[in-house]
Amino acid sequence: MARSWYAFIPGGDPTDTERYWKATVKHTCLCGDRICAIYATGEGTNPDVPLSANMLKYINKALLTGQIQPETPIKSKKYVYLKHY
Template sequence: MARSWYAFIPGGDPTDIERYWKATIKHSCLCGDRICAVYATGEEINPDPPFSPNMLKYIKDALITGQLQPQFPIGSQKYVYLKHY
């Protein structure tokens, strides 16, 4: 399955795939207090439903820590980015 970047549309549940739209430009997010973008499976306007258990964990961990996820191992592919609003 192909992965794409999906930008989070603020104002809703960050675990709801309907709140993410496929990004057409590269995001400039890193860390913060709100979800910015996720790297998820899908080829349509929204990610493929449902989010995997790992993606849900990464989203929740990102909101708790304010850090890119997964944090470990160092240098691993990051799937969740945040930003300050």
């Protein structure tokens, strides 16, 4: 399945796929206290339902640490970015 960047729409549950919209521009997020964007499977406006177990783990860890995920290995592909609101 194809992966795309999906921007998080603030004000809801970050594990709810309805809170994400396919991004048409590159995000400028890095670290913070809120989810900014995820790199997830999907072919429409929203990511596939349900989010994968790994994606849920990355989202939860990102919110706990304030760091992009996965953190290690350092040069690994990042799937969750955050920002300060």
